[in-house]
Structure formats: C-alpha cells, structure tokens
Amino acid sequence: MYVMDWAAASTTLFSVVLCSIVTVVAAKLLKAKNKLNNHVYTRPLPPVVNVLALIPPLLNKGLQATIQDLYTKFGSVFTINLLRPKVTLLIGPEVSAHFFQGLDSEISWGNLLEFTVPMYGQEVGYGVDTATRNEHSNFIIQALQPSKLRSHVDPIFQEVEAYFAKWGQDGTVDLKHELEQVLMLTSSRCLLADVVRHQMILTEIYSLLHELENGANIISFLFPYIPTPTNRRRDKAHIKLKEIFSAAVRSRSQAQEDALQRPIDSKYKDGRPTAIAEISGMMIILISTSRHTSSHTSIWTGARLLSNTKFLMAAVEEQKHIIRNYGNQIDYHAMSEMDTLHNCIKEALRMHPAGPVLFRKAHKTFKVHTKEGNEYDIPGGHNVTIPTVFNSKLPYIYRDPGVYDPDRFSPGRQEDKVGGKFSYTSFGGGRHICLGMAFAYLQIELIWSHLLRNFELKLMSHFPKADWSKITPEPKGKACGSTLSASGLYSPFEMAHMQGRVESGVTLWRSSFGADCMIRCATWVWLLPLRLALALPNLLGLPFHKPHSMWLA
DSSP, X not given: OHHHHHHHHHHHHHHHHHHHHHHHHHHHHHHHHHHHHHSOOSSOOOOEEEHHHHHHHHHHHOHHHHHHHHHHHHOSEEEEEOSSSEEEEEOSGGGOHHHHHSOTTTEEOXXXXXXXXXXXXXXXXXXXXXHHHHHHHHHHHHHTOHHHHHTTHHHHHHHHHHHHHTTOSSBOOOHHHHHHHHHHHHHHHHHHHHHHHHHSOHHHHHHHHHHHHTTOBHHHHHOTTSOOHHHHHHHHHHHHHHHHHHHHHHTOOSOOSSTTHHHHHOBOTTSOBOOHHHHHHHHHHHHHHHHHHHXXXXXXXHHHHTTOHHHHHHHHHHHHHHHHHHTTOOOHHHHTTOHHHHHHHHHHHHHSOSSSSEEEEESSOEEEEOTTSOEEEEOTXXXXXXXHHHHTTOTTXXXXXXXXXXXXXXXXXXXXXXXXXXXXXXXXXXXXXXXXXXXXXXXXXXXXXXXXXXXXXXXXXXXOOEETTBSSOEEOSSGGGOEEESSSSSOHHHHXXXXXXXXXXXXXXXXXXXXOHHHHHHHHHHHHHHXXXXXXXXXXXXXXXXXXXXXXX
C-alpha cells in the first residue's frame, strides 16, 4: 500500500516537475521569439526555405547542386530554417565584407568551433576568451612573419631532398602517405627546430596527429564530447601530444631559431609570461593545422596538375628556367619567381578549398547589398555561412569555373582581383585569414618544385573523389591512385640534368640543368645507339617487356 502510494506520489511529482520545466522553457522561447519579432528592421529579411523541403534535393542531387538551385531561385542571400536555428547563406563577394571584416562583438565563430576544444585544449583557441585568443594569434603571427619565412627555405629544402632521396631509381609508394610524411618533417623542422625534432619519435607524432585530426568529423562537430571511439582516441592523442610538447619546452636550455621560441618568449599585455600548457597548446594547433592544410592542398595539387598535361609541362619548364638562373640550390628569391607553380597550387585550392564552408554567428543585425540590387537585414542570432566551395566557382567571377586553369591568376586575367575583394577566400579573409597561408605555400612549392625537377609524374587512375565525411574533404583512397615514373619526361639532351633511368637499366646521374653543353651532346650521342637497339623489337613486331621505372602509386 505504502509502496503504491509512494510510486503514485513520485509519478505525480515527476509530472509536476516536467510540466514546470516545459512551461519555463516554452515561456523563454516565446519571450525570445516575441523579442525578435518586435525588433524593427529597416530592410526586408532574406527569403526563407524550410529545411524539410531540402531533404529530397539533397538526397537526389547533393549539396552543391541544391545550393545552386537555391541561388538560382532566391539570389545571393537566403535563409534556411533548421526548425529552431536559422542559417543565412551569403553567396558572392558583394555580400561577404561584414562576414570577414566585422568585429568579434558583431559577428564571430560563437560556439561553432567548440569541437576543437577537446583537440587543442582548454588553454588555447576556443577554450579561452576572445581577448586571450587574440593575444595567442599575435604570438603566432610574429612567429610566421615573412622575415622568418626566409630562414625556413633552406631547412625545408634539406628535408625535402633527404626524404625523396630514399625513393632511389624505382619503386612504388603511396603518394598521399609520402606527402603527409615529408610535411610532418618540414613542419616539425621549422616550427620545433632540428634539435627538438630529433628528440621526438616522429612516427608517434604522426600517428597521434592523425588520431587528433580524425576528431574533426561531422559527428564530433555536432557532439564533441560524446564518448565515441573516435573521440576517445582523439582525447588520448591530445594528452600524449601535450606531454611531448611540454617536455620539449621544459628541456630547452637556450633560445632556438624556430616558431616555438616566440610563444616561449612572449608575454601578455598585463606582463605575465605564457604557461607551458598554453605554449604546448599553441604548438599543437600550429603544427596540426599547418600539416593538415598543407597535406590536403599538396595532394589536390598533384591530382589536378597530373591530370592536365598543359600545365604540368608549363610547371616543368618553369623549373628548368629557375635552375638555369639559380643553379640547383633553391633560395627565397628563386621561390618568388615560381609564378606558374604558385598559380597551379592556388587553382587547386580554389577548386578544393581547405575550408569548404565557413561559419559565423551574428551577434548584431547587419545589412547586405546583393549583386541583384536587393538589400536585406541579417538578424542578430542568425548563423551565417559562406559556402566557399560554391563561391569559388561562380561563373561571373571565374571563367569556366569547373575547369582547372591556373592561368586565370596570371597577369592580364587575374580573375580573383577583377572579381573584387573576397572573390578568392580559400584561405579565409579579412580578420580571419589563415595565419599560416604563406608558410603553407612555401612548403608546398618547395616539395612540388623538387618533384617536378627530379621525377616524371603521371596520373594513371581516374581522378579521385572527395571524402565528404571529413570537415576538410580530402581525396579518397591511397595516393589518389597516382602513379609516377622517373624516366621519359625529358629527352636525353635534358636528362643529363636530373635523376633518370634508361630503359635498359643503365642509371643516369643527378646534376643541374646548367651542365656543360658538351656533356649534353655527348649524352645524346652515347644514348642514341642504345635507344635504337631498344626500339628494334617494337619495329620488328616482337614482344618486348616494358622496363622498370620509378612508379609511385
């Protein structure tokens, strides 16, 4: 009897509490809604589409095609009602200025980057207040300023040469894996100094960063703290990386010429020094983001470049010109003349931006003026989005936007500049431009400069598809199915100036493009009978086994 009465009383009490909670929540929501509705807007609000109406086209056509349909119907600005939150899309540079240049008090990431807190720690990034985060950003900016980048060229060049020397004359490798590995070496060399790099087990660092970056997926973005296997591995990787970088800071007995030294020497505006936990957190952010973005861009650059013979040959010719002028030792001045290679990388990044969708939270109402001539108020409280992957393919800015065409950035066209400010935002823009943009270009250009000068490159498989399960979509599969060989791209006249291989198995030597002309001619004369002998079976219609060459799959 007492048990039944207690059960009934408990049920009644639970019902009362539940109803009270629901009533309070409903009242707050209604109050917020009335407050929003009572706000007087001087301009109309953007057209609204309900998310439920988008489910069929999203399933049938995909994200980009659905955005294209909405853009065609509503124009540059429209809002998607996700039941409670509202997301306003801004398409085109004409409506992007406030998104990139607005003050943090007006528009910011809000809590949209909360998923990065378990990755990098509570002491840095979006685990701290805006003022502290801005000071951390200044520390990093000073560590990566252009004057510092000049000193990174030689160390990166040394790492790249040493790493790819192990490829030898022939072999098969996973290009995607190889680029990630060499970028791990170059990043750690520049950011953590040579002595620190050799104190750490790089294979362990690489594995830990991989686990950490796997935490940047759609599920973790929505639910960063749920104990999924991926999130648990992410958390363990963060703890271990923090231990490694903290130990590196503690063991530093004297100043080094690297990016790590700057946060160590830095002080906040109030005079206090940076803590070890903050320094290690900043370095995890710096080395993880620089390696990840550079790896993503390097792979897509290779996939695009090797699929377009015209621009591949143009990039190779540019390297020959560079070597004729500077010899085989690449320096900062030589890098500044690699316009073709730079544009090839920039175009790959336009078509495959590292941040395909950029988010902000509007804290105050702001206005936009569209290309179509309309003006709208974007209410405070809206989530605001710029779909970079779509904006970078607008046909009124980029001619034939679906075509890989690095020449669009060359003098005489410069479509990104003609299109106006914020026409090219693959590295962000304004107050939120990527701090490591120049460093990323430097690493990628040095790597591909070396590959183009030393190996024939050929893509054998179909062009890779993007893995959209990642926040930063990367090519699916191993090395994009890429295959490279070290012979055949150059004539014998040119092969005396690079690593190569004659089909018979006779190995040529490494030298510069500036070798003596007599050596070139002698090489051509010496190879001519051998090439005729090798061609004889084909001329007679006899079966002939294709010789080995440098294959990179």
